[in-house]
Amino acid sequence: MSYNPRTNYKGPAHERIAANRIVTDSNCWEYPGSPSNKYPTISHEGCYVTVHRYMYQHYKGPIPKGHYICHTCDNTRCHNPEHLYAGTPKQNAQDCVNRQRHAKKYDQETASKILAMRELTGMPGNTIAVHLGLSKSGVNNFLSKLGLSYQKGGYQRYVA
Ligand SMILES: [Zn+2]
Numbered sequence: 001m002s003y004n005p006r007t008n009y010k011g012p013a014h015e016r017i018a019a020n021r022i023v024t025d026s027n028c029w030e031y032p033g034s035p036s037n038k039y040p041t042i043s044h045e046g047c048y049v050t051v052h053r054y055m056y057q058h059y060k061g062p063i064p065k066g067h068y069i070c071h072t073c074d075n076t077r078c079h080n081p082e083h084l085y086a087g088t089p090k091q092n093a094q095d096c097v098n099r100q101r102h103a104k105k106y107d108q109e110t111a112s113k114i115l116a117m118r119e120l121t122g123m124p125g126n127t128i129a130v131h132l133g134l135s136k137s138g139v140n141n142f143l144s145k146l147g148l149s150y151q152k153g154g155y156q157r158y159v160a
Helices: 013-020 051-060 089-098 108-121 125-132 136-145
Strands: 041-044 047-050 068-071 084-087
Touching: 013 041, 013 051, 041 051, 047 051, 051 068, 051 084, 068 089, 084 089, 089 108, 108 125, 108 136, 125 136
Parallel strands: none
Antiparallel strands: 041 047, 068 084
């Protein structure tokens, strides 16, 4: 039985992605979705998965345990396999800092200290702020922009 990938939600996810993708000038492959959603999702075998993680697995193979799928193009909405690589949480967060994407508020040294404390101790932003003599709202804001805000059960990035 044939199906239309634009409307049928049961077809293979990579076909639905290919049918709906938008290719940008920088050769990023974007999947439409809510503009506020940094990581578009798609249903796959009854579950919602992020498009970029799905594409990595489909074209490049399994994601190493504990790794995130990062973007060389810095476009979180992109799912071009050529722009994706598996990195550790630290690499991923550090990449954000290196590109000055979110870290304008802090210099590189301070940003690295915050990230190191967060990763090594799992401390909430408030505690890190006290240790480093920074404002609580500033640190929490910084962490949340990196997708590292505190959630029930610990810190999570919104990429799973
Ligand atoms: Zn891209």
